Amino acid sequence: MLINDMIYSIIIMTIACFLGVFIANLIFEFSLIQLISKPIIPIMKIANLPTILSIPTLISIIDIRGGLSIISSIKDKIDDSVVISYKLVTRPFSIIPLLLRNYLPISIISLGLFTGSFYIILIFISALISMIIGIIYGRLKIKKSYDLELISNNKEKRKIDVIKNSLNLAIDTTKKLFQNMLS
Numbered sequence: 001m002l003i004n005d006m007i008y009s010i011i012i013m014t015i016a017c018f019l020g021v022f023i024a025n026l027i028f029e030f031s032l033i034q035l036i037s038k039p040i041i042p043i044m045k046i047a048n049l050p051t052i053l054s055i056p057t058l059i060s061i062i063d064i065r066g067g068l069s070i071i072s073s074i075k076d077k078i079d080d081s082v083v084i085s086y087k088l089v090t091r092p093f094s095i096i097p098l099l100l101r102n103y104l105p106i107s108i109i110s111l112g113l114f115t116g117s118f119y120i121i122l123i124f125i126s127a128l129i130s131m132i133i134g135i136i137y138g139r140l141k142i143k144k145s146y147d148l149e150l151i152s153n154n155k156e157k158r159k160i161d162v163i164k165n166s167l168n169l170a171i172d173t174t175k176k177l178f179q180n181m182l183s
Contacts, residue, residue: 004033013065017177020066022170024055029162040093043131047089047138049082055132056086060094067175073173081141088134092127099123 027036037054044051052074060067067090071083095166103123 010182012180014174015071016063016065016175018170020063020069021058021173022054022166023058024066024070025166025169026163028055029166034167043135045136046143047085049086049089049138050078053082053086053090057093060090061096063093069173071090071179072091072177073169079142080138085138085142088130088137091130091134092124095123095127106179111139 036058037051040054040057041051044053044057053071056067056070058067059070071086075083100122103120104116107119110116111119
């Protein structure tokens with residue numbers, strides 16, 4: 001049973017990584033990120049985080065593993081303090097899928113409507129406190145400005161080339177993650 005769970009986790013992680021990197025790269029290459037990330041960019045700026053980190057924030061609303069795999073693909077360009085601050089700041093966004101899939105159905109059924117709702121509110125309050133701590137940490141620790149851009153410079157590329165490049169990047173990143181999981 002334990003081996004089946006491990007295989008299942010590896011398969012889910014691999015699929016989430018591949019789809020997260022592929023979708024994020026397409027959004028980036030087709031310059032759609034400016035439209036999608038407008039509400040999140042001010043939060044990133046307040047915490048002194050690079051605005052490009054709004055992409056994995058949006059992906060983590062759907063699946064946190066996809067967002068974190070994008071962070072791991074750019075970690076050579078950013079400091080550890082950026083990653084720590086990012087993880088704390090984006091906690092309310094990454095808690096959304098957990099609330100919908102795990103906490104909400106189980107807590108309301110097992111604890112009742114009032115107590116379950118109170119429990120959900122406490123979880124969200126703790127996520128907001130994490131965000132505040134992340135913003136303070138980012139303001140104190142992140143002094144360096146990063147030259148990571150949101151807009152792709154590949155406007156002359158054909159769409160098929162962009163899709164092929166996105167697939168190749170997603171495959172390479174997924175291979176690296178898969179190798180790290182197995183070692």
